[in-house]
Each structure stands twice: as structure tokens, then as C-alpha cells.
Amino acid sequence: MARLLGISGSLRKGSYNTALLRAARERLPEGTTLEVVTLHGIPLYDGDVEAASGVPDAVNALKQQVAACDGVLLATPEYNNGTPGVLKNAIDWLSRPPDDIPRVFHGRPFALLGASPGGFGTILAQNAWLPVLRTLRAGFWSEGRLMVSRAGKAFDAQGRLQDEAVLDQLSKFLAGFAAHCDRTAR
């Protein structure tokens, strides 16, 4: 059964996107596992650092986690109608050195989901990820969509997803993605 990795693109303690991944952990199909990670400790990409000492340990550890999983859930905030720098920076690091791109990305299932307090639930951020995932030849899973809008209402004060309609969408999204990951598992 699928072993999923959920990467939150927000460092905020009270992040809706991290909370969405936590909610996903409670809604997995039988036998599917989900490890949730945040990007604390991933430095800003610096080509001089890479040239002098290679990829930092924290990046290598994340690369290993991606390479070992059957599918990645990217929980993306939307910043200024685009991708958040924290998550783009991590994906950029994960693409170094380029010789590792096939092992880390090629054909690996990636699904996008996201939450925002506004009315559009990260739709523009999710669209902005598409050329990045295409460039890396990731196996973008396009059969489901999950955009949580009005996050302030969908989550309670403790960060628990409480909107029944969204919980139902989340379950269906996860069932579809996990089944796909099961089919494509290496």
C-alpha cells in the first residue's frame, strides 16, 4: 500500500496547509501511510554553498524521503497569486545536482492541495506549480483537485479541519491519489 510524503509549504506554527496535511493523516485509505514534513532547516538555495560543499544535509535528508515514497502531497500556500518562496526554494534544492532529478522526480506521483483564508483556495498557486512539475518530469496527478477556501471557517481554533464537506472531499482526493500511487509504486 502507498507510502505518501506530505510536504507543507508553510513554516507557520498555525499553518492551514500543515493542518490540512494533519487532517489528511486521519483520512487515509486503509493501509496507506502519510509522513508529514515541514521545511524548517532547509537553507536558502545558494550556488556558492553548493559548489563549495554540495547539497546540505537537511536537503539530502528530504531528498531521501522523497525518493523513498510512492507519492508526494504538496500542500501549497498561495502568495501573491503564485508559489510560496519557502516551498519553491525546497523544490529547487531537491533538483540539485541535476543528475539526481530522475531518481527524485521522474514519474513520481505528485498531487497538489492547499488552503487559504480567501475565496479561491490556492487555485493560482496550484496552477503556478504545473510548469515546475512538468520541467522536473514529475508524475503530476490531475484526477483530483483540493482547494480549501475560507480556511478560517474550515478549520477550528485548534487547527482541526471541521468542515464536513471539505473532509469528504479530502477523503475522496486521498483515496484517488493513494490508488494511483499503488498502481505506479516502483
Ligand SMILES: Cc1cc2nc3c(=O)[nH]c(=O)nc-3n(C[C@H](O)[C@H](O)[C@H](O)COP(=O)(O)O)c2cc1C
Ligand atoms: C506575502 C503574502 C502573500 C499572500 N498572497 C495571497 C494570495 O495571493 N492569495 C491568497 O489566497 N492568499 C494570500 N496570502 C494569504 C495566505 O493565503 C495566508 O497567509 C495563509 O494562511 C498562508 O498559508 P498557511 O496558513 O499555511 O501559512 C498571502 C500571504 C502572504 C504573507
